[in-house]
Amino acid sequence: MAQSVQSDSGRSIVHTERVGRVKYTYYDDGVVKITRYKAKKKIYWGRIFAALCMLMILMMGFIQLGKSLKKAVKGSRTEIQVNNSMPEFVMSGSDNTTQTSASGTPDDAEVRAEAEKGQLYSNMNIRVCIDPGHGDYDTGTVAGDGIVEAEQNLEISLLIRDYLESCGVVVTMTRESDVSVSLSDRCSIANENGCDFFVSMHRNSVSDTSSDYSGIEAWVNNKAPEYDTALAQNILTKLDEAGVSDDHGVKYGYRDMPGNNYQVNMDTVMPSCLLELGFVTSEQDNELFLNKKQKYAEAVGNAIIETAIQLGVISESGERLLSGQLISEGKNNVYITDAYAKSGELKFVTGINDAGNDPQR
Ligand SMILES: [Zn+2]
Numbered sequence: 001m002a003q004s005v006q007s008d009s010g011r012s013i014v015h016t017e018r019v020g021r022v023k024y025t026y027y028d029d030g031v032v033k034i035t036r037y038k039a040k041k042k043i044y045w046g047r048i049f050a051a052l053c054m055l056m057i058l059m060m061g062f063i064q065l066g067k068s069l070k071k072a073v074k075g076s077r078t079e080i081q082v083n084n085s086m087p088e089f090v091m092s093g094s095d096n097t098t099q100t101s102a103s104g105t106p107d108d109a110e111v112r113a114e115a116e117k118g119q120l121y122s123n124m125n126i127r128v129c130i131d132p133g134h135g136d137y138d139t140g141t142v143a144g145d146g147i148v149e150a151e152q153n154l155e156i157s158l159l160i161r162d163y164l165e166s167c168g169v170v171v172t173m174t175r176e177s178d179v180s181v182s183l184s185d186r187c188s189i190a191n192e193n194g195c196d197f198f199v200s201m202h203r204n205s206v207s208d209t210s211s212d213y214s215g216i217e218a219w220v221n222n223k224a225p226e227y228d229t230a231l232a233q234n235i236l237t238k239l240d241e242a243g244v245s246d247d248h249g250v251k252y253g254y255r256d257m258p259g260n261n262y263q264v265n266m267d268t269v270m271p272s273c274l275l276e277l278g279f280v281t282s283e284q285d286n287e288l289f290l291n292k293k294q295k296y297a298e299a300v301g302n303a304i305i306e307t308a309i310q311l312g313v314i315s316e317s318g319e320r321l322l323s324g325q326l327i328s329e330g331k332n333n334v335y336i337t338d339a340y341a342k343s344g345e346l347k348f349v350t351g352i353n354d355a356g357n358d359p360q361r
Helices: 045-075 077-084 108-117 149-166 183-192 226-242 283-310 338-350
Strands: 012-019 022-027 032-036 127-132 170-173 197-204 216-220 247-252 272-279
Touching: 127 149, 127 183, 149 170, 149 197, 149 283, 183 197, 197 226, 197 283, 216 226, 226 247, 226 272, 226 283, 272 283
Parallel strands: 127 170, 127 197, 197 272, 216 247
Antiparallel strands: 012 022, 022 032, 216 272
16 A cells, blocks of 8 residues: 655655554655554453353352252252162162251261261151060070170160161160060060060070071061061061071961960060071071171161051151050950960070070971
């Protein structure tokens, strides 16, 4: 581009040239004027608008995420816990929800800690009696390798107590140390404390110690009361999930004397069962008991709570629905026969197992 025009100052422009934002003006007297043009600031309104939109979307996303997380912690504790650590304790209704702790909404750490313990519940408003079989001079079965049934009954019972208490359950123990408690006192303790459930903990045995007979079973009153049967069946199911050598199922009455009952299943007013948690004479069962006692305790505890929910004693969040104590209908009028009294006496004196030492059925 070249020009030759008259300027106002009297000199003539001979040439102008523009390179980028600089304009060079050449005058006839040799002067070169340099003019710099400022860059035009272009405002990209479209881009600003798009960025604002993105920011809005992101913020709404965060708000939504926050809400979802809060909801997940508050409402689906069971789901979180099951996913995290204890798939074997998944409840039959997968949408079980539990109440938050009394102190308010639990934080993530609390929920995780409970999940690690395998705890599925809190604030479960029921009363449970746990009865560790035998005690003191009534040792129950003493197996060849130094296993004393009464001691193991107490050990597992205390674990069940601790687990249930961590779920907010009020637990009554018939004994918490190596002492002797009569069968009628055990029943009275449960009845007088208004317990909703009674579970007597035992370990089984066979007289032929070379036998490899093994497995679990639960004894219920021979009138097969519905609630007692549900309790026993739920316990066996949960123990199965935790891992047992065999499950002999729910049994009614007294071993080899179906017309009779274990006294704890007769003189207790609430649903009850007597659990035989494997054989002390079975190497396999002893190893399982040793390795799984915590899981067994949680299985028994969860089964009791699940039964309470199933029978409408409490809601899934543990809220009490039943006004009084849960009563098992129709099991309390069984006549105590001489045969029962004798077998009871025999057991008591010799300390052999609760089943007359005969596993054959
Ligand atoms: Zn026993």
